[in-house]
Amino acid sequence: xxxxxxxxxxxxxxxxxxxxxxxxxxxxxxxxxxxxxxxxxxxxxxxxxxxxxxxxxxxxxxxxxxxxxxxxxxxxxxxxxxxxxxxxxxxxxxxxxxxxxxxxxxxxxxxxxxxxxxxxxxxxxxxxxxxxxxxxxxxxxxxxxxxxxxxxxxxxxxxxxxxxxxxxxxxxxxxxxxxxxxxxxxxxxxxxxxxxxxxxxxxxxxxxxxxxxxxxxxxxxxxxxxxxxxxxxxxxxxxxxxxxxxxxxxxxxxxxxxxxxxxxxxxxxxxxxxxxxxxxxxxxxxxxxxxxxxxxxxxxxxxxxxxxxxxxxxxxxxxxxxxxxxxxxxxxxxxxxxxxxxxxxxxxxxxxxxxxxxxxxxxxxxxxxxxxxxxxxxxxxxxxxxxxxxxxxxxxxxxxxxxxxxxxxxxxxxxxxxxxxxxxxxxxxxxxxxxxxxxxxxxxxxxxxxxxxxxxxxxxxxxxxxxxxxxxxxxxxxxxxxxxxxxxxxxxxxxxxxxxxxxxxxxxxxxxxx
Amino acid sequence: xxxxxxxxxxxxxxxxxxxxxxxxxxxxxxxxxxxxxxxxxxxxxxxxxxxxxxxxxxxxxxxxxxxxxxxxxxxxxxxxxxxxxxxxxxxxxxxxxxxxxxxxxxxxxxxxxxx
Numbered sequence: 001x002x003x004x005x006x007x008x009x010x011x012x013x014x015x016x017x018x019x020x021x022x023x024x025x026x027x028x029x030x031x032x033x034x035x036x037x038x039x040x041x042x043x044x045x046x047x048x049x050x051x052x053x054x055x056x057x058x059x060x061x062x063x064x065x066x067x068x069x070x071x072x073x074x075x076x077x078x079x080x081x082x083x084x085x086x087x088x089x090x091x092x093x094x095x096x097x098x099x100x101x102x103x104x105x106x107x108x109x110x111x112x113x114x115x116x117x118x119x120x121x122x123x124x125x126x127x128x129x130x131x132x133x134x135x136x137x138x139x140x141x142x143x144x145x146x147x148x149x150x151x152x153x154x155x156x157x158x159x160x161x162x163x164x165x166x167x168x169x170x171x172x173x174x175x176x177x178x179x180x181x182x183x184x185x186x187x188x189x190x191x192x193x194x195x196x197x198x199x200x201x202x203x204x205x206x207x208x209x210x211x212x213x214x215x216x217x218x219x220x221x222x223x224x225x226x227x228x229x230x231x232x233x234x235x236x237x238x239x240x241x242x243x244x245x246x247x248x249x250x251x252x253x254x255x256x257x258x259x260x261x262x263x264x265x266x267x268x269x270x271x272x273x274x275x276x277x278x279x280x281x282x283x284x285x286x287x288x289x290x291x292x293x294x295x296x297x298x299x300x301x302x303x304x305x306x307x308x309x310x311x312x313x314x315x316x317x318x319x320x321x322x323x324x325x326x327x328x329x330x331x332x333x334x335x336x337x338x339x340x341x342x343x344x345x346x347x348x349x350x351x352x353x354x355x356x357x358x359x360x361x362x363x364x365x366x367x368x369x370x371x372x373x374x375x376x377x378x379x380x381x382x383x384x385x386x387x388x389x390x391x392x393x394x395x396x397x398x399x400x401x402x403x404x405x406x407x408x409x410x411x412x413x414x415x416x417x418x419x420x421x422x423x424x425x426x427x428x429x430x431x432x433x434x435x436x437x438x439x440x441x442x443x444x445x446x447x448x449x450x451x452x453x454x455x456x457x458x459x460x461x462x463x464x465x466x467x468x469x470x471x472x473x474x475x476x477x478x479x480x481x482x483x484x485x486x487x488x489x490x491x492x493x494x495x496x497x498x499x500x501x502x503x504x505x506x507x508x509x510x511x512x513x514x
Numbered sequence: 515x516x517x518x519x520x521x522x523x524x525x526x527x528x529x530x531x532x533x534x535x536x537x538x539x540x541x542x543x544x545x546x547x548x549x550x551x552x553x554x555x556x557x558x559x560x561x562x563x564x565x566x567x568x569x570x571x572x573x574x575x576x577x578x579x580x581x582x583x584x585x586x587x588x589x590x591x592x593x594x595x596x597x598x599x600x601x602x603x604x605x606x607x608x609x610x611x612x613x614x615x616x617x618x619x620x621x622x623x624x625x626x627x628x629x
Contacts, residue, residue, distance in 0.1 A: 126590055133597045140604060149615040153624055156608050160532065160541060163601055167548045170594060171525070171555065177587065178559040 003043060004055045004070045007078060007121055008131075010036045011114035015107050015138075022103025029106025030093055036110065037086040040117075044082040047075050049493055054123070054512055062512050063187040067123035069512055072497025076345065077120040077255050079494075080352045081247045085113050087469035088239040088246075091360050094465040095238060095367055105145060105237075112138035112243065116251040123512055125173045125183045125264070132169065132219070132252055136162050139248055143236045154235035158228045165218035165225075172211035176264075179204050186512035189264045189505055201273045205265075209277055212260050220253020222318060223287040226311050230295070233310065234303035234372075238363020241303060245310040246356030250348055254317055257281070262321075262502040267328035274329040281322030286425055288315030293435040302362045302372040302447065305439060306355065312432065313351045313398065319429065320344025320413040323420050324502070334503065336419055341499050343412030346491070350405045350480060354394040357473035361391040364462045364470065365447070369455040374443070379452035383459045386467045388448045390474040395448075397477040399440040400433050405480035517558050524551035537619045538612060542605045549598045553591045560587030 014036040021028040047053075052071035056062060070078070089109065096105060115135025122128045140162060144155025177183055179202060180191040195202050214225070221229040229249070233241050261267070261281075267274040292312030299305035324340035327333070364387045365380065366372045381388040397404035400411075410433055418426040461467070483490050501508060528551055531544030565583035609619065616624050 126593075130593060130597065133601070137597075137600060137604060144608060144611075147611055149612075152608060152612050152615060156538065156605075156612060159601075159605055159608060160545065163545045163605075164529075164532070164548070166597075166601075167525075167545075167552050170549075171552045174552065174556045174559055174587070174590075177556075177590075183586075 002053065002055050004053050004068050004121065005057070007040065007043065007070075007082075007117040008068075008114055010040055011110040011117065015110035015114055018110065019103045019107040022107070026102070029103045033089050033106040033110055034086075034093070037082065037089045037113070040082040040113070041086045044075070044078040048079060049497075050075070052497075052511055062123070062514070063182060063184050066127060067184060067186075067512055068121045069123035069185075069508075070121055071501050071508065071511060072499075073255070073258065073501040074120045076349065076495065076498040077247075077251050078117060080349060081113065081116045081120070081251055084246050084352055084356050084473075085109075085243065087472060088242050088356065088360070091242075091363065091466055091469045092237075092239040094463055095363055098367075099145070099237065105142070108138045108142050108145075109240075109243075111135075112142065112248070116247065119251050120255055123185055125176060125185060125188065125260075128185075128256065128259075129166070129169055129173055132256065133166055135248065135252055136166065136219070139240075139244060142240045143232045143244070145237055145240070146235070151235045154228075154231035158232040161218060161225075161228045165215040167215075168211045168218075169215035172208040172215065175204055175208040175211070179208070184512070185259070185264050186509040189266060190509050190513070192264065193266055193268065193505075193509075201271065206273050206276075209261070209265055209273065213257070213277060213280060216253050216256045216260070217284055218253075220249050220257065220314055220318070221288075221311055222253070222284040222314065223291040223311060224284075226288065226291070229311060230304055230307045233307040233359075234301060238303075238359055238366065241306075241363070242356035242359035245307065245359055246352045249310065249314060250317075250352060254314065254321070254348060257318070258321060258502055261325065263505045263508045266505040267325050271329070275326065278322055278326035278329045281318055281325060282422075282425065285315045285317075285319035285322050286428055288312060289319065289429060289432045290315075293432040293439075297435060297439045297442070299439075300374045302365070302374050302377070302443070303359065305374075305443065306358050306362060309398070309436070309439065310351075310355055312436065313347070313355065316410060316413055316429070317344050317348045317351065319425070320347060320416065321502075323413075323417050323422065323425075327420055328503070332420070336416060338499055338503055339412065340416035340420065341502050342495055343409055343416050345495050345498050345502075346484075347406075347409035347413060349495070350397070350409050350477070353473055353476045353480065354398045354406060357390060357394040357470060357477065358398070360466075360470055360473070361387055361394065364466050365391075367466070368459040368462055369453075371455045373455075374446045375453075376455040377447045377453045378450045379456055380448050380459070382452055383456050384461045386461055387470060390467070390470040392444060392448055393474045393477055395440040395443055397481065399437040401437070403478075403481050403485075405477055405484060408481065408484040518555070521551055521555045521558060524554065527551075536621050538609050538621055538624070539606075539619055541621070542602070542609060545605065546598070546602060549594070553594055553598075556587040556591045556594070560584035 055068040057066040118131030140159040218225040296308035321344040327337040528547030568582035
């Protein structure tokens with residue numbers, strides 16, 4: 001039996017049931033969402049390494065019917081979304097007790113997961129848009145969940161900019177439909193391969209590509225579309241910040257960019273359009289790395305610092321992918337493109353692990369000390385040894401200190417950038433990697449070590465329900481770093497299929513249309 | 515061609531309203547205008563002068579197929595209107611909450627966060 005549609009059906013059903021049952025049974029959210037996230041994580045982990053699955057909804061064959069495609073790239077994102085979702089739910093069980101309206105929280109959380117799973121599984125441009133909206137609407141509401149002045153303002157900003165992005169994406173979907181007469185990604189890809197590859201470009205397709213890039217970059221918070229993120233991510237409750245920074249910007253932004261540009265538009269060697277897109281991706285990435293990194297250094301609010309750091313790190317992910325795209329578009333060696341894309345995807349997974357760990361840690365710190373102002377914190381190592389250790393591991397990992405995972409992914413990206421001949425960009429990427437180190441040293445110095453801060457004196461270690469997810473994520477961070485060196489085969493098994501999907505759009509067409 | 519142009523003009527008007535107006539309710543109206551411009555665009559994509567509803571009846575010749583309008587964009591627009599309604603409800607409820615907190619709809623008085 002084909003279980004792939006359950007990735008959307010389970011969380012959607014849970015999102016519907018939780019607020020309804022929650023009317024009578026206050027614990028409905030905790031129980032149902034934990035159960036469904038456990039089921040989803042097991043299903044996602046079980047599909048690693050399995051052959052790609054195409055499910056035709058209602059038995060209608062691909063170009064006419066709606067296809068659900070679980071190939072290597074989708075599975076990679078499914079694992080990230082559902083495993084981190086599960087850990088965030090476990091963290092929420094204790095952390096969210098101080099809020100009211102919990103069934104609504106868990107309902108929205110499951111709706112967000114349903115939307116993200118739908119986005120990564122959709123084989124159809126319009127369904128991609130619909131699921132994107134489901135995930136976005138749920139995340140707007142979750143950002144404003146505290147309904148205090150700050151949360152509302154951040155949520156409203158996010159809502160307005162997110163809606164603009166959605167309008168642009170719908171406009172692009174309409175344009176693609178007008179040009180190709182189809183919405184199925186594989187079918188569109190086949191049509192575009194003929195239209196787009198020639199030296200004469202179809203201007204309508206270029207418009208659609210520009211609108212897609214703008215819309216998805218807004219969702220991924222690449223500079224210059226990042227204005228909402230530094231407000232929205234810190235204002236949300238900590239597990240939601242972890243979800244937003246850890247997986248939402250990746251599945252709605254980076255994944256959608258990958259799927260639409262690599263698989264639908266394709267980076268054909270002869271097309272001038274694909275070089276333009278690849279260059280803009282690289283441009284946005286470099287801007288994000290620089291602006292996100294430099295802005296993070298000046299922050300004293302722990303969560304704001306992490307939010308700016310997300311912008312910078314997403315820049316590294318798209319830099320890897322963008323350089324890979326450019327190499328494909330100019331028709332240089334495929335192995336170099338494969339290396340760059342591998343680096344980008346590896347950093348995507350790493351960032352999902354360590355950034356959600358850092359946001360969850362910031363939640364644990366805030367819940368124990370009552371503040372996230374770094375000037376009031378300090379010496380956390382003395383009072384909260386477990387949280388401090390996990391935070392430290394994540395900070396070392398994201399800063400790119402050698403044995404940890406963040407070092408290897410950044411190294412691969414920078415090697416690929418330099419081998420592709422972009423020496424200037426490589427230099428910027430290396431310089432900003434040191435800036436990353438600077439602001440995480442700042443976190444270590446003012447939060448973890450040093451004198452015990454005023455707010456920390458009364459602090460006690462958080463309960464196991466809160467530190468277990470932190471420890472698990474820390475194990476993932478360290479584990480990825482060690483496995484990357486000792487067992488390259490495992491990395492290949494996890495990331496290889498995803499990379500191959502991006503490298504070869506003809507394979508994707510063949511997979512879906514048969 | 516003119517209709518497409520006018521459609522983009524409508525989109526730009528919505529964007530202008532969103533960017534230039536300080537009142538958050540007017541910003542919401544700007545978003546709605548943009549959404550409706552895109553919905554209109556989708557309808558125009560599927561429109562055909564003198565077209566008929568795409569329902570096959572017995573006795574219809576092959577030529578009838580030529581006159582059918584494309585039904586898919588209409589289905590897309592229906593979905594998109596429903597999504598738009600949901601987002602609008604959320605936007606308006608957030609406006610009401612913001613008004614309760616700040617006593618004003620003016621965005622320049624609401625900005626505590628710095629972006």
